Amino acid sequence: MTIALIGLMGIQIYWIQSASAIKEANFRRSVNEAMVKVVQKVERLEKSKSMVTNQYESMLNFNRHLLYEEFLTTSALDSLINLQLNIRGVDTRFEFCIYKPERQEFLMERSPNFRKELIEKGRAFILFQADIYTSPEYLLIYFPHEKQFLLTELWGMLLISIILIIVIVYSFTYTITIIFRQKRLSEMKNDFINNMTHEFKTPISTISLACEALNDKELRGSGDFLDSYLSMISEENKRLAGMAEKILQTAVIDKGQLKMNKEKIDLHEIITDVIKNLRIQVEIKDGEIKRRFKATRSQIEGDKVHVTNLVYNLLDNANKYSPKKPVIRIITENASNGIVMTIEDNGIGIGKNEQKKIFDKLYRVPTGNIHEVRGFGLGLNYVKAIVEEHHGKISLESEVNKGSKFKVFLPFMIKE
Ligand SMILES: Nc1ncnc2c1ncn2[C@@H]1O[C@H](COP(=O)(O)OP(=O)(O)OP(=O)(O)O)[C@@H](O)[C@H]1O
Ligand SMILES: [Mg+2]
Structure with missing residues (x-):
């Protein structure tokens, strides 16, 4: 072309x-x-x-x-x-x-x-x-004015040619960028499907192993085994449900049909709950989660489930992308009409070029062919949608190999 x-x-x-x-x-x-x-x-x-x-x-x-x-x-x-x-x-x-x-x-x-x-x-x-x-x-x-006189007669032709050439060049570059974007999207979708299959496979195989064990007449006799296998199955099942929920949620966001159940919620309570759930995962890696609640007014208007997921996603990322000894700080402060929540980690950080893209659906910072950390690339896309739904703001400061700092502002009241 x-x-x-x-x-x-x-x-x-x-x-x-x-x-x-x-x-x-x-x-x-x-x-x-x-x-x-x-x-x-x-x-x-x-x-x-x-x-x-x-x-x-x-x-x-x-x-x-x-x-x-x-x-x-x-x-x-x-x-x-x-x-x-x-x-x-x-x-x-x-x-x-x-x-x-x-x-x-x-x-x-x-x-x-x-x-x-x-x-x-x-x-x-x-x-x-x-x-x-x-x-x-x-x-x-x-x-x-001989030159100009000769040119004026050609002006029309010249102008039309130039305009047509500009139109062609513009549509050509536009097409090319679309093709490249489409290519990237299909690569991302492939990654996503690979990831998803992998993520679903682990709980499925755990559950099927547990079922096999339960079928074993000899093992079935002892009550302890029964209990531990049953709790294993229910845990894995919860994980599966959680993942399915995450994927479904994204589809809902895409259609703009996110439902919000607005009520008075206490952000400090939510953070405390999420930390409770994540503490073990962080402590396994010898890390810690430090919280500092500086906000004196911690009640906001919002959806409890979505805000919990929001905090969970950010803390989960902070933990996932801090390979050694994560030190995660979570700080709340009052602003004039809301709360600013800062989540800071000492992990791998995010490069300048990627910072804008990580909120895109399915985007994961490329680390060569193998991703050590599993994920769908949906978490931050969801976080952003929830923040916007609450009329808040999210921003990011990060430096590669130093860590990342996500700042979320949520207003006390959601103005219509
Ligand atoms: N705290 C962080 N430190 C470094 N990189 C991060 C951090 N948070 C997010 N990222 C980068 O942004 C990408 C997108 O994050 P996001 O939470 O949307 O997806 P994910 O964690 O890969 O998958 P999931 O959908 O399971 O959350 C991640 O793949 C990672 O590369
Ligand atoms: Mg994530």
Whole structure:
């Protein structure tokens, strides 16, 4: 397509160039014709004048023409030239003079400002060629705006070509970006499906192993085993339900059908609950979660389930993306009309380029082919949707290998 486009532009340029060459040739021919006519008219004027005034003298030195002042004025010559040019469609400003090269003398001129241009760039037409007694005199004509005049006629064509080329180039780049975006999306979807299958496989195989064990008549006898297998099954089942819920939730967000059950909730209570659930996972890695509740007013209007999930997702990320000894800080503060919750970790951090994208659906920061940490790339997309649903704000500060800091603002009241 690029080659075709360049080819097309080349042809376009070639056409415009040849069109302008034709225009120029036409212009030259029209000027020549007009000036030949003017020269004839001037000579005829002189002849009729000389016949009337000094018949005898002219008979004596025939062919020597009269002085220009005797039969011609500058304005008369001007209108003569003007008329002839106009007939031929040459409608641009011109300068002229009658020049005698032998004596470098201007016998007639409209203004002395264009002498240099007239001699250097003007077109010359010899006057009184038949007069063999006087040295040659020329009628010079010069068009100061010749280039512009020729261009104005081509302007329309040039403009349309340029606009069309811009349109083509624009749609071409647009198409290309769409194709690349589509490609990235399909890669992300593939990743997602791989991840999902993997995530679902673990609980499914755990459950099926537990079921097998329960089927074993010998094991079934002891009550302890029964209990532990049953709780294992129910735990894994909960995990499966949670994952299914997460995926379904995203579909709901996509359709814009997120349902909010607004009530008075206490953010500090919610945070405390979430920390309780996550504590073990962090402590396994020898890490800790530190909380500092600086907010004196912790009640907000919101949906308890969604806000719990929001806090859970952020804390879960902080833990997941801190490979060694996570130290996670969660701080709340009061702002003028709400609460600011800061969740800070000392994990792998997020690069500048990725920071904008991590809130996109299915986006996960690429770490080569293998992801050590499993996930769907849905968590932050959900978090953002919930924050917006509460008319809050979320922001991120992060540095690679130093850690990340998510700031969430939630207002006391949700204004409609
Ligand atoms: N605290 C953090 N530190 C470093 N990187 C993070 C952090 N939080 C998120 N990320 C990056 O942002 C990406 C998107 O996060 P998100 O929570 O949306 O998805 P996920 O954690 O991969 O999957 P899940 O849907 O299970 O939460 C993650 O894959 C990770 O690369
Ligand atoms: Mg996550």
